[in-house]
Amino acid sequence: DQQVKQNSPSLSVQEGRISILNCDYTNSMFDYFLWYKKYPAEGPTFLISISSIKDKNEDGRFTVFLNKSAKHLSLHIVPSQPGDSAVYFCAASAEGSARQLTFGSGTQLTVLP
Amino acid sequence: EPEVTQTPSHQVTQMGQEVILRCVPISNHLYFYWYRQILGQKVEFLVSFYNNEISEKSEIFDDQFSVERPDGSNFTLKIRSTKLEDSAMYFCASSGTSGVGTKNTEAFFGQGTRLTVV
Numbered sequence: 001d002q003q004v005k006q007n008s009p010s011l012s013v014q015e016g017r018i019s020i021l022n023c024d025y026t027n028s029m030f031d032y033f034l035w036y037k038k039y040p041a042e043g044p045t046f047l048i049s050i051s052s053i054k055d056k057n058e059d060g061r062f063t064v065f066l067n068k069s070a071k072h073l074s075l076h077i078v079p080s081q082p083g084d085s086a087v088y089f090c091a092a093s094a095e096g097s098a099r100q101l102t103f104g105s106g107t108q109l110t111v112l113p
Numbered sequence: 114e115p116e117v118t119q120t121p122s123h124q125v126t127q128m129g130q131e132v133i134l135r136c137v138p139i140s141n142h143l144y145f146y147w148y149r150q151i152l153g154q155k156v157e158f159l160v161s162f163y164n165n166e167i168s169e170k171s172e173i174f175d176d177q178f179s180v181e182r183p184d185g186s187n188f189t190l191k192i193r194s195t196k197l198e199d200s201a202m203y204f205c206a207s208s209g210t211s212g213v214g215t216k217n218t219e220a221f222f223g224q225g226t227r228l229t230v231v
Binding site (some may be wrong): 049 | 171
């Protein structure tokens with residue numbers, strides 16, 4: 001039962017261009033969404049989040065968009081840098097769920113110099 | 114910057130043995146979690162812990178697993194009789210006073226313990 005789906009296992013982007021990572025969810029109870037970045041042999045690192053009452057949240061080069069009706073969110077990175085190359089996980093949480101995070105399967109982003 | 118620390122970074126154990134994975138969450142956090150990631154698969158929720166008891170657990174977290182906060186600073190995951198399929202990266206995480214999703218607090222993860230069962 002994949003409540004959070006990241007359908008693209010990998011994405012390659014040229015340095016300086018925009019990276020767009022997508023995530024879909026099925027559980028309408030999710031009210032908080034997060035993106036984590038993970039390097040090999042390290043734990044996930046929090047990147048950016050969005051509450052379901054918003055449709056956009058921006059932090060520097062990173063912007064997360066939420067389309068509740070489509071149950072879809074996306075992470076935009078612009079401009080992309082080689083250091084952004086990592087696995088990006090989308091995660092979601094529902095109020096009343098003891099705050100557990102449900103993760104997508106991840107997208108490997110490679111930014112080519 | 115405060116961080117979640119996990120020890121050991123790598124644990125090799127024989128099938129059927131007990132292992133204890135240790136975590137020191139961020140000191141003022143109240144919610145604690147264990148996740149695992151089998152090689153090549155997604156990060157999976159195991160258990161959440163709040164107010165000295167399990168808040169929620171997944172179906173992965175069966176009777177061979179247990180968690181404990183023995184001394185107010187450590188948070189441990191015990192696997193009683195390890196199986197080959199328990200081999201994975203185990204991540205500890207903690208979140209703030211209100212938990213993930215309330216007041217926009219996120220979970221902070223440790224570096225993980227790589228458990229290899231042979």
